[in-house]
Amino acid sequence: MAAAFESLGDMYDVALKPRLLHTLMTEDVPDEKGPLDSSKLSRVVSVIKTHKLLSECFSETMEEKQIKRWKSAVEDWLNRLISLLDSINMPDKCWAGICLLGVTSQECSPERFSASYMAWFDKLLSTMQSSGDSQFLMVASCASMSDLITRLAGFPKLKKDGTSCAGKLIQPLLNMLKEDSTDTVQERALHLLCTIITSFPASLPRYYDSVEAAIATKILSGNVSLNLQKKLAYCLALLPKSKGDEDSWLSLLRRILMLSNGFLTDGLRGFEEKSKQDEAVRLMFPPGKETPKTIWGHTLVEEVSGKEKRMSKLSPVLLLMSSCSTMLTSSYPVQVNVPVRSLLALVERVLMVHGTLSDSMSSFVIAAEQEYVCSELPVLHSYGLDLLSALIKGMRSQLLPHAAYIVRLVKEYFRRCHLPDLRKKVYSISQMLLISMGVGIADYLAQEVVNNALVDLHSVAHHTIGARSNAFSEASLQPFQRKRKHNANGVLEQQQNTSALELTLLDNKSAAMPVKIAALEAIEALLTVGGALRSKSWGSSIDNLIMNIANNCCIGRWGNERSFLSDEHTSVHSDFQLAALRALLASLLSQSSTRPPHLAQSLQLFRRGRQETGTNISYFCAHALLALEVLVHPRALPLIDSHLKNSHDEVEENTMYRIDDILHQRWIDGTKETEGSPDYVERQTNMEETPCETLSTVHQSGEKTSVGNAEAEMRPGNDEMMVDVRQPNNEIAPGDRTSVGNAEAKKRSGNDAMMAVLGKPNNETAQLQDFASIGSAEDDDSVAPGDKSTELDYNRDVALASPKRAAAIGVDVESDNESIDSMPDIKDVDPDSD
Known part of the structure; x- marks a missing residue:
């Protein structure tokens, strides 16, 4: 009691854990004499998992006094749960003890679990067998037993004991499936059975035939809920794992395919082509192989008529195809041979039926039967597509020999x-x-x-x-x-x-x-x-x-x-x-x-x-x-040779951007030219006489468009390039408009930049648009119209002064009505500038 008056360091103090456990037992999990508020159990579970109250994780720095307090608190907790489990005459308290024991088996330390799991198993098994008509006690027992079996599978040294314990559960679970219990109880029983198959498969072979028959009988009965149907189909698909050999897997899959095809023959009689039935039967039963008359006690093929008979045949097919899908997509211990053609034949039978009566059977099928079949076909098609999807997932590229068949099937179904x-x-x-x-x-x-x-x-x-x-x-x-x-x-x-x-x-x-x-x-x-x-x-x-x-x-x-x-x-x-x-x-x-x-x-x-x-x-x-x-930014593309820079005929097919060698050398060297330097004057003279090909681009259709008289500036030592493309019928904000024409290098303070402008003017609507600005500093992304008169006047002045320059910038003096499709513009700037 003295520990209750000691102050805690913080929420991570080890002294908090035993005190919290005692508080939970005092306020939320009382003994068999006190009242129980079941609504508080969710908080109890949450506190135990959050603070790891049952983990008993002791560090070397912990005091012996703290270790003893924690161990004592856990033992008191376990004693409380056992006392609740023994309160069989008070179902609510017994139910609380069962639920909390399942949580305890998950959260306790490995040492505590190894020492106590057998006693806990016996308590839960006894409760399952003696609960009688108490359905919710059976559900809770199955859930907690699943938690215990799952934790037990994580101890390799306890594998033999785990197999023995799991084997003791098979017969009680079969009784739950055979008895007239509720769907909820059967769902929990199937869940526990699946846990056993996955965790301790060696415990099942001696009961294999009985379990398979019990599950198949439930599936073929058709009188179960949708959730239970899914559980039955899943559990049936997992059964071969208990044996782990190829023959068991293939044998179960063939029985499912045989029964499915037999039910489809009966349920879809008069609605499908006879050739589809014959093809499916031929693939399932090769020449010389005897055809079984019954599977799981059900006749494969029998004459049926009436809505109820068709319903009894078509409903199980959905669950059988669901089991096939699970078998194809679940892991298996050994490699198996999949009967691909038989599976595809079943899928094709299902997908090719659309409710149309054959001419030979139209007079023998009443309207109620056709109405029922048409109402069930969408669900049947859905399960058929799921089976095809599972086959593709499970086989992947191994389906290549059957690719033509699958493509034909998909294309034909797509059209309908x-x-x-x-x-x-x-x-x-x-x-x-x-x-x-x-x-x-x-x-x-x-x-x-x-x-x-x-x-x-x-x-x-x-x-x-x-x-x-x-x-x-x-x-x-x-x-x-x-x-x-x-x-x-x-x-x-x-x-x-x-x-x-x-x-x-x-x-x-x-x-x-x-x-x-x-x-x-x-x-x-x-x-x-x-x-x-x-x-x-x-x-x-x-x-x-x-x-x-x-x-x-x-x-x-x-x-x-x-x-x-x-x-x-x-x-x-x-x-x-x-x-x-x-x-x-x-x-x-x-x-x-x-x-x-x-x-x-x-x-x-x-x-x-x-x-x-x-x-x-x-x-x-x-x-x-x-x-x-x-x-x-195609920086990795190779630069063209210098002897190609003035040739329009030797442009390669896939080249998107090409840079003049002189400009590139200037970029690499980082040299700066002043306006009065000889190099600058000479370059300006050369650019006046001969347009500089700085860019060329290839349209999707293969048409090559050269770029003439490009105005260029380069930043020495910087690999950023900005490309503006001139487009007709597009607008640009006045601040973004760049005059096009005379290829004069603009001087900027302390830094020369290269800007190549692709000129494709339309003389009536000469505009520019900045579509790909990856970093605009403005919040408003709209494009405002700009002033076009300056560019038009400038281009006409250039055209009158120099016909050679006019051709370079794309201005036609005689006709200004010709428009050329242009490429969208790209600006290469810092994407994070906005």
């Missing part, structure tokens, strides 16, 4: 599938095929994925609703307005800040949004795996589609900003934005031979998204900007 949940799974399967089988599969699957994605993503890429379409058009030119307008009453006008994606959600199309996200993920996988081999038939259309989607879904609002949508829709909005940005990055990086046409606009999106700090979008946009650095 219209339900959103099923289309989402088909996209996911396509994505897994591309990732697991590599670029070889992309050539065969690409067109089908692209065609379906164009359909599913069309509403977001080209979304217009009434008058709001004008707002989107204006917002697309200035997509990142920070200032929000208010109406006369001071209410925020959300119309212009509403993205096309948000309007899609508000139009009750949110159910299809997971499909759109899955489509983008499949496109991302396609571009990542096979983007370098893109076909002209779909390459440009996908690039434009992704760019439009990324623009539309990011207009007005990003994922973490407030919206008038619900939390659920806001989460979908953020997920879709992230999927669109991921696909956009894959589109940019997959174009290896040409410069991406939407690079500048994409950089602006990523730069804006990076500012949404603390979100997944922000992290990804920062990663995207880093990944695109090689396209923005």
Whole structure:
């Protein structure tokens, strides 16, 4: 008692642990005579786990007095739990003791567990067998026993004792499954059985046949809840682990396939082609092999008619296919041979049935039967797709010999599938095929994925609703307005800040949004795996589609900003934005031979998204900007030889930027020329006579565009280069406008910079636009119109003075109506300057 009056050092003082244990036993876990408040048990468990009250972790610096107090407190705690367990006549206190004993077996020290586990096991087993009609005591006993078995499996030296203890539990668990107990009790019993199979598989072989029969009987009965069905299917799939040999695994899988095909033959009679049945049977039973009549006491094939009979046949197929999926994706001790063709035949049988009656059976099937089959087909198709997905996950590249069969099946089902949940799974399967089988599969699957994605993503890429379409058009030119307008009453006008994606959600199309996200993920996988081999038939259309989607879904609002949508829709909005940005990055990086046409606009999106700090979008946009650095600053590209600097015909196909050797040498040497120096005067004279080719770029179509009369400045010793591209019909703020024409080197105080300007003027609308400013110091990202008269007058003056100069800067004296498509501009400045 004297310890209760001693002051503690802090919350980490060891003296706190025994005192907390005694306080819990006094206030929250009373003995068998005091009242029990079950609502306090959650706090008891939380305090024990947080402060490690049962760990008995003694350090060398601890005093012997502190060690004794802690050990004594733990022993008092265990005695209290045992007394509660013995209170069988007071179920609530017995239940509390059972639950807390399970927590104790997890949290106590290894030494304490090794010394006490056998006594705890006997107490829990006795409670399981004597609880009688008390269902909640049986549930608690199974849960605590699972905790004890799991902890016992972590002691290799106790493996023999653990196997013996686990073997004592099998028969009581079988009785729970066979008896008419509640679904909750059976679920906990199955959970404990799965724990035993995983932790001590050697305890099960002598009971293997009995356990398999009990589980199969429950599955085939069909009178169980959905949660119990999942537990039964999972436990059946784990059973072969108890033997750990190839024959056990393959034998169980074949029995499941035989029974599934037999049930499908009965349940889908009149709804599928006879050839599909014959093919499945031929693969399951090769010539000369005897066909079993029954499996687990059920006849394989029998004539059925009526809705109830079909229901009894189709319902078990779902659980059997679920077991197959678990067997294919779970680890197994030895390598096994998977009957791939038999599994694919079962998947094809399921997916190719769409509820249409065959001509020969149309008069024998009543409307109620067809109605039931059609109502169950979406669920059946979903499980069939799950089985195909599990086969791909489990086999991966080993499925290459069957790739043509799988691709044909996926393409054929894609054309018929219209339900959103099923289309989402088909996209996911396509994505897994591309990732697991590599670029070889992309050539065969690409067109089908692209065609379906164009359909599913069309509403977001080209979304217009009434008058709001004008707002989107204006917002697309200035997509990142920070200032929000208010109406006369001071209410925020959300119309212009509403993205096309948000309007899609508000139009009750949110159910299809997971499909759109899955489509983008499949496109991302396609571009990542096979983007370098893109076909002209779909390459440009996908690039434009992704760019439009990324623009539309990011207009007005990003994922973490407030919206008038619900939390659920806001989460979908953020997920879709992230999927669109991921696909956009894959589109940019997959174009290896040409410069991406939407690079500048994409950089602006990523730069804006990076500012949404603390979100997944922000992290990804920062990663995207880093990944695109090689396209923005291609420093690793080799410089051209000096004899090629004046030749337009010898430009290589894939060269994106080329720098004049004289300017490059000036960059390396770091020399500074003054305006009056001979070198400076000579250079100015040469540049007046002959335009300097400082840049050349290659369009996606392969057209080479040379850069003439480029105005250049370089910073000595600095590798930063700023490139501005002149574009028609675009605007730039007055402060950013750079005059183009005479290639005079501008002098700046103490530092010369190189700025190469690509001149492609349109004489009627000569404008510049700064799309890819990666570090603007201004908060407002909008682009204001600039003054164009100065540039036009200057270009015309140059044209009249020197026809050679006019040709260099692209000014046509005779005709000023010709427009040339131009590349977007890129500024290479410090990305962190904003």
